[in-house]
Amino acid sequence: MGILGRYGDFFPLTPRTPRLDLGEGSTPLVPLRALGEELGVDLWGKFEGANPTGSFKDRGMVLAVSKAMEEGARGVICASTGNTSASAAAYAACGGLSCTVLLPSGNVAKGKVAQALIYGATVAAVRGNFDRALELARAMAERRGYRIVNSVNPFRLRGQMSGAFEICDQLGDAPDWLAIPVGNAGNVTAYWAGFVAYMRRRRSSRVPVMMGFQAQGACPMVTGQFTDHPETVATAIRIGRPVNARRARWAVMMSGGAFEAVEDREILRAQMDLARCGLFAEPASCTPLAGLRKLAREGRLPRGIRVVMVLTGNGLKDVETPLRSAGSVVELEDSLETLEGVIP
Amino acid sequence: MGILGRYGDFFPLTPRTPRLDLGEGSTPLVPLRALGEELGVDLWGKFEGANPTGSFKDRGMVLAVSKAMEEGARGVICASTGNTSASAAAYAACGGLSCTVLLPSGNVAKGKVAQALIYGATVAAVRGNFDRALELARAMAERRGYRIVNSVNPFRLRGQMSGAFEICDQLGDAPDWLAIPVGNAGNVTAYWAGFVAYMRRRRSSRVPVMMGFQAQGACPMVTGQFTDHPETVATAIRIGRPVNARRARWAVMMSGGAFEAVEDREILRAQMDLARCGLFAEPASCTPLAGLRKLAREGRLPRGIRVVMVLTGNGLKDVETPLRSAGSVVELEDSLETLEGVIP
Numbered sequence: 112m113g114i115l116g117r118y119g120d121f122f123p124l125t126p127r128t129p130r131l132d133l134g135e136g137s138t139p140l141v142p143l144r145a146l147g148e149e150l151g152v153d154l155w156g157k158f159e160g161a162n163p164t165g166s167f168k169d170r171g172m173v174l175a176v177s178k179a180m181e182e183g184a185r186g187v188i189c190a191s192t193g194n195t196s197a198s199a200a201a202y203a204a205c206g207g208l209s210c211t212v213l214l215p216s217g218n219v220a221k222g223k224v225a226q227a228l229i230y231g232a233t234v235a236a237v238r239g240n241f242d243r244a245l246e247l248a249r250a251m252a253e254r255r256g257y258r259i260v261n262s263v264n265p266f267r268l269r270g271q272m273s274g275a276f277e278i279c280d281q282l283g284d285a286p287d288w289l290a291i292p293v294g295n296a297g298n299v300t301a302y303w304a305g306f307v308a309y310m311r312r313r314r315s316s317r318v319p320v321m322m323g324f325q326a327q328g329a330c331p332m333v334t335g336q337f338t339d340h341p342e343t344v345a346t347a348i349r350i351g352r353p354v355n356a357r358r359a360r361w362a363v364m365m366s367g368g369a370f371e372a373v374e375d376r377e378i379l380r381a382q383m384d385l386a387r388c389g390l391f392a393e394p395a396s397c398t399p400l401a402g403l404r405k406l407a408r409e410g411r412l413p414r415g416i417r418v419v420m421v422l423t424g425n426g427l428k429d430v431e432t433p434l435r436s437a438g439s440v441v442e443l444e445d446s447l448e449t450l451e452g453v454i455p
Numbered sequence: 456m457g458i459l460g461r462y463g464d465f466f467p468l469t470p471r472t473p474r475l476d477l478g479e480g481s482t483p484l485v486p487l488r489a490l491g492e493e494l495g496v497d498l499w500g501k502f503e504g505a506n507p508t509g510s511f512k513d514r515g516m517v518l519a520v521s522k523a524m525e526e527g528a529r530g531v532i533c534a535s536t537g538n539t540s541a542s543a544a545a546y547a548a549c550g551g552l553s554c555t556v557l558l559p560s561g562n563v564a565k566g567k568v569a570q571a572l573i574y575g576a577t578v579a580a581v582r583g584n585f586d587r588a589l590e591l592a593r594a595m596a597e598r599r600g601y602r603i604v605n606s607v608n609p610f611r612l613r614g615q616m617s618g619a620f621e622i623c624d625q626l627g628d629a630p631d632w633l634a635i636p637v638g639n640a641g642n643v644t645a646y647w648a649g650f651v652a653y654m655r656r657r658r659s660s661r662v663p664v665m666m667g668f669q670a671q672g673a674c675p676m677v678t679g680q681f682t683d684h685p686e687t688v689a690t691a692i693r694i695g696r697p698v699n700a701r702r703a704r705w706a707v708m709m710s711g712g713a714f715e716a717v718e719d720r721e722i723l724r725a726q727m728d729l730a731r732c733g734l735f736a737e738p739a740s741c742t743p744l745a746g747l748r749k750l751a752r753e754g755r756l757p758r759g760i761r762v763v764m765v766l767t768g769n770g771l772k773d774v775e776t777p778l779r780s781a782g783s784v785v786e787l788e789d790s791l792e793t794l795e796g797v798i799p
Contacts, residue, residue, distance in 0.1 A: 112625075113483070133733045134483015134502060139457070141478050141507075145551065158478060161505045163733065165771055186799060205733035207489070209799040216786055225774040228781040231731045233798050235785045250791055251798065281456075387575045389477045389507065389549035427509060427771040430569040437572040441579045442560055447594055454577050454595065455530060455553040 112137075114170055114273040115177065121276070121308060122174055122269055128181045131206050135162050135169035136273050140281040140419070143388055146400065150407050153417040155286070156390055157278060160425030164226060166347075166393075167298060167423045168198035170274060171267035176202035178266050179258035186210060188257045190244035193347055194424055196234070197226035199260045204230045211257070213237055213244040226428075262354050268301040275305025278419055279315040286319050287416035290399035292423055293323035293332055293370060294348030296359035302421070303362035319419075321368040323359065324402035326395075330372035332356060344375045344432065347395035347424055377401035382426070382433055391426030391433075456481075458514055458617040459521065465620070465652060466518055466613055472525045475550050479506050479513035480617050484625040484763070487732055490744065494751050497761040499630070500734055501622060504769030508570060510691075510737075511642060511767045512542035514618060515611030520546040522610050523602035530554060530601045534588035537691055538768055540578070541570035543604045548574045555601070557581055557588040570772075606698050612645040619649025622763055623659040630663050631760035634743035636767055637667035637676055637714060638692030640703035646765070647706035663763075665712040667703065668746035670739075674716035676700060688719045688776065691739035691768055721745035726770070726777055735770030735777075 113132035115124065124130075138161045147154030159167040176199070179187055186209035189199045196212040203210035212227045216236035224234050237244050245261060252259045260267065279285050285306050291299050299321060306318040325333055329341030329349050338351035353359065363370060381397035381404070399420040406412040426433065443449045457476035459468065468474075482505045491498030503511040520543070523531055530553035533543045540556040547554035556571050560580035568578050581588050589605060596603045604611065623629050629650050635643050643665060650662040669677055673685030673693050682695035697703065707714060725741035725748070743764040750756040770777065787793045 132483075132485065134485050134505065137481050137483075139476075139478015139481075139507065141476065158507065161478065161507065163483065163502065163505065164735070165769075188798075201733040201735070204731050211798045213794075214784075222774065224784060225778050225781075226735065226771075228783070229727075229730045229735055229770070229774065229777045230733065231781075233782065233785070235787050235794060235797055237787050237794070247791065247794060251794055254791065254795070255798075383573075386573045387548050389545040389574065391508070391545070391570065391573055425509075425771065426573065427570075427769065430566065430573065433573045434569050437569075437575075438577065439572070440558075440568060441577070443579050443581050447591065447598065450557075450579060450581070450591060450595055451598070453579055454532075454555045454599075 113173055114270060115173060118273050118276050121272065125181065129177050129206060131173050131177045131202055133163040133169065133173065133201060133205055135173050136277060138162060140278060141390060146384065146388060150403055150412060151414040152412065155419045157274065157419055157421050158390055159421060159423050160392055164197045164201045165425035165428055166194035166198065167271065167274060168194045171270035172198040172202045172260060174270035175260045175264045175266040176206050176208065180206050180208065182258065184208065184256060184258040186257045187260045188248045188252050189260045190214065190241060190248045191261065192223050195261065196224055196232065197230065200227040200230035200232035203232065211235065213248050215240050215244050262295055262297045268297055268304070271298055271301035272305030272308060274421065275302045276309055279309050285315050285317050286419040288322055288418040289319040289421065290322045290324065290403055290418055291421040292348050292395045292398045293325050293359065294350040294353065294395065296332060296353035296355040298423065299323045300355045300358045300362050303366060318366060321363045321366040322402065323363055323368065323370040324398040325370060325372045326378060326398060327372045327374050332359065332370040333372045345378055345395035345398060347393060348398065371402045371405065373398055373401040373405055379436060383436060386433065390422060392422040393424035393426055393428055394432065396422040396424050457517055458614060459517060462617050462620055465616065469525065473521050473550060475517050475521045475546055477507040477513065477517065477545065477549055479517050480621060482506060484622060485734060490728065490732060494747055494756060495758040496756065499763045501618065501763055501765045502734055503765060503767050504736055508541045508545045509769035509772055510538035510542065511615065511618060512538045515614035516542040516546045516604060518614035519604045519608045519610040520550050520552065524550050524552065526602065528552065528600060528602040530599065531604045532592045532596050532601045533604045534558065534585060534592045535605065536567050539605065540568055540576065541574070544571040544574035544576035547576065555579065557592050559584050559588050606639055606641045612641055615642055615645035616649030616652060618765065619646045620653055623653050629659050629661050630763040632666055632762040633663040633765065634666045634668065634747055634762055635765040636692050636739045636742045637669050637703065638694040638697065638739065640676060640697035640699040642767065643667045644699045644702045644706050647710060662710060665707045665710040666746065667707055667712065667714040668742040669714060669716045670722060670742060671716045671718050676703065676714040677716045689722055689739035689742060691737060692742065715746045715749065717742055717745040717749055723780060727780060730777065734766060736766040737768040737770055737772055738776065740766040740768050
């Protein structure tokens with residue numbers, strides 16, 4: 112059962128809200144003992160890649176599209192090149208609504224929007240940058256009675272709170288730290304709101320310290336300076352002007368946490384190391400591990416605390432990048448002896 | 456929590472068995488109302504693509520690798536090009552064992568074994584066909600004290616029984632029909648054993664009719680004739696000599712079910728139609744929908760029954776095939792008017 116069925120009392124559902132359900136949520140919380148020993152903490156990974164479309168976006172999208180249907184929208188529309196477009200297309204398909212995805216033209220890799228196309232969305236590339244695509248999406252939503260499901264849609268963050276609920280249910284309470292990638296800064300905001308809401312209803316007894324991790328080339332929450340040219344291998348958090356910057360800063364400050372930035376090569380190493388524990392996550396998902404290592408090196412990671420890392424997306428969305436640093440297929444003669452020479 | 460924690464009393468666990476856990480299982484069971492109406496049945500999809508490595512193989516592999524560790528194996532080895540190799544590599548990584556994957560040389564697409572490489576397995580291509588690779592794997596297992604985790608490993612099918620347990624838990628009881636893809640015929644055998652075991656322990660009240668679906672070009676269970684040149688777009692079930700043929704035939708017969716074959720184009724259409732409901736599954740996973748449609752056309756699908764289809768693997772493992780029949784990105788001038796012309 113998806114999150115509307117399991118956590119419906121936390122959402123603004125009415126008797127007329129359709130309960131869309133692709134089985135989002137209920138994602139694994141995996142103990143990472145070897146990496147935890149390295150860092151001196153009790154380490155867990157929340158593997159959001161197990162969601163229906165392979166990312167945490169499904170938690171918010173199921174609510175956003177259900178509410179769009181309740182409000183009589185004819186379709187949904189978003190400006191996105193990545194996980195948001197896949198999720199919007201899938202839930203629109205599930206609810207029988209049309210879905211339109213707008214993206215900036217120029218270097219449009221079909222692979223980035225492959226999922227949206229396969230789920231049946233109309234994908235259009237428009238001249239101009241991302242902001243122009245979003246502007247057109249707003250105008251078209253107005254004109255056609257569509258609902259915008261970009262992160263400006265208030266139901267997106269509401270649904271994403273469910274990630275925090277599940278962590279409390281899986282561990283019995285909130286962890287000491289939550290370590291999470293930060294791009295648009297929506298998810299860190301949603302998790303904080305989720306932990307607070309769960310404690311207020313006495314379904315947990317405390318809230319965690321929120322630690323937000325960004326890539327060095329796209330870290331406006333760390334520097335305090337927005338940028339127009341963010342650059343990082345972690346495309347899901349390649350964002351220079353986070354929409355939720357103010358709320359996220361407030362949330363992290365209240366929690367006693369901080370934002371930290373890590374280098375791309377540390378992110379890629381973390382991706383490989385997580386895979387070597389059996390969890391294949393997209394690069395953005397691996398910033399928390401890279402960040403915790405940095406804190407441990409600098410003596411800023413308290414020993415023995417319980418830390419949950421949110422692994423936001425599935426590595427299968429891009430196998431090419433990690434494959435470059437993985438091993439190759441070894442070609443062998445047909446004999447046990449040549450085989451013995453190469454296997455561990 | 457993974458299947459060893461949730462269904463441990465059904466498995467041969469001892470106090471010395473490590474409880475490996477990547478959060479396998481707990482996969483969504485999704486109601487498919489529109490497709491169900493088309494077919495005149497109460498239709499559900501069990502989305503096994505939400506498993507940690509993206510396929511149902513994780514259910515058996517977690518038990519096989521845990522038992523290998525208990526028995527003191529130094530590593531695991533398998534002959535495989537697909538989902539099995541990904542799953543073996545991930546659970547070996549999780550348990551800290553080495554993993555070796557053997558495959559027949561010649562047309563070795565790196566993409567097919569990308570996951571295994573990323574999870575850190577040693578992948579070797581050996582001269583000869585698949586049977587020769589398996590033979591070498593057995594010999595090497597003997598020589599090195601490795602455990603074979605191909606489907607000859609008895610723990611694989613034991614673990615896969617958990618799929619049946621979950622369906623009963625999710626629906627409250629077994630469905631009328633279980634519709635499942637058949638390649639090596641292991642999963643259909645495991646599901647049947649799972650339904651029977653669950654009923655014997657009174658955790659369900661009945662067992663389903665088992666309907667096994669194959670591709671026309673690789674349907675030895677339908678024709679009764681093994682073949683050396685199976686051919687189908689559904690690579691995960693492109694198997695001419697199913698290892699579990701006899702047990703599967705017996706299981707399906709006992710259940711009152713049957714095997715049926717469907718054409719590749721019907722499989723691809725089913726893949727697209729499932730995506731248009733928000734579920735992106737690999738082609739093999741879509742044979743049950745294609746098969747149910749065939750039965751409905753021929754008047755052999757009882758009306759109003761509850762049918763669960765097992766969607767065995769995640770569509771993200773190969774986006775190229777469905778992308779060919781999906782739409783394209785439309786390039787637009789920057790104006791609301793041109794946009795209005797293309798969106799639904």
